[in-house]
Amino acid sequence: MEKTPRSIERYDISHIQGYGTIASSSMLLDGFPVPRYYRWIRIESANVRTGHSDDFASLAEAIIRRFGLNERQGREEKGENCSYSSIPSSPLPDVVLIDGGRGQLAAVMAAIRNSTDPGRCEEILKRVTFLSLAKQREEVYVPDNPRPLHFEGGIFSAAMLLLRKCRDEAHAFAVYHHRSLRSSEYLRSVFDAIPGIERKTRKKLIEKFGSIEALGTAEEGDIAAVEGVDELQASAIIEHFQKRNLSE
Template sequence: MRSARAGRPVVIKTPERGGKARLVEMAVANAAAVLAQSLASRSARERAMEEVQAALALPRLPRRIECTDISNISGVLAVGSLIAYVDGQPCRGEYKRFRIRTVEGADDYAMLGEVLRRRLAKTEWPLPDLLLIDGGRGQLTAGLLAAKEAGCPDLPLASLAKEEELIFRPGRSQPIRLPDASRGKHLLQQVRDETHRFALAYHRVLRGKAGLRSVLDEIPGIGGKRKRQLLQRFGSLARIRTASAEELARVGGLPLRVAEATHRLLNAVAE
């Protein structure tokens, strides 16, 4: 959408280390504080839920909102998170984490489908009044398919896209845009951001547990032969990690796509 407006390709980069990354973290923390202040009182949270129900045409007040998010690096160490908000407040005792089991490669839609099918298979868990998905129309479609396969075709679903904070609902050709001052919007943003934080925290745990050698085993396109070749040509795992994607392709003999995925993942593990 931004590329179309600018008339040229627009690339958005998110710093992961250093001073710029700390500035991003500070900005996110400040935004979270503003959202929390907007929903500090019980009456404010009630109003927020009423606004969400009206804007999304929900059949009932969304007292229980669940939200899911996927975190991975080029499809490796993929995890899903599921959080619950009850009466506008986080219910951390009901947060769930899912290690992706059935999807190979970077297919966020398939990963989302797996997480939702596993969640909806838990018939002993109460169903939400709203299942919110971090993403756009594609993620919503994946969620609808998973809900249908799980026998919950009438489950109220919506997705919230980060770029312009647009809300997508089934059966609506146009997304919903809530006013910036809307408490309902603040509630949905808070739920989405908390889900993202929870997913990233779990992903960092997995990255910390994964050694460089074991991470190489998980990268699609790197089998035993290529791993031995990399070690032989670079001499050590540490030198493989410090190599650029271009060096991994040129010296290590990897296809550029595999080299880029390897570079991203090894640097993420080292953070």
């Protein structure tokens, strides 16, 4: 690079056995986190579905959506929609750091080069440096080079410490979001199993008891006292948690 980079944007993929796959990005500016530019991207690709995750495809999708590109090669031939939903824009970073090794970086670069907007592609490749950081050996790769970069001082060099800081920040953000997502999905699954509980009533129940766990240990009379809940629904809620406890 001709000058020292100021901004680094890092991408991480997380999922649970292919379920709820998301890409998260975080940014460091002059070595400090900038939370207003943090993003999480729910992956839309048909290649990423419950029980079947493809980190290469997920990273490629996240990058082309981040930079306002549409992937062309391969998807048109399969008759797939070549457009993804957009995500909020932010300034172009000096560096994009991909979670993974040569394969993940190659997938991202291929997606950019195969985009339907050559002008935008050229601008991005000219202004942004793409790197990948492999976890196992803490190796850094650049596009079209099979060998990792060597830093004087190794993994304890200033450059490596900065890249690792960026990686850890993105990973922590991804873990936080996934915990929130799992909690939301769990809450929805519990209420979906109990007929007649409307969205407004669900919200009032959680506001009253604080959590789904507290609701599961509440008395039937306390549940029925919540606005929008009748005695039959309160009884159904109690019965649901009793059955769940017996099955665990």
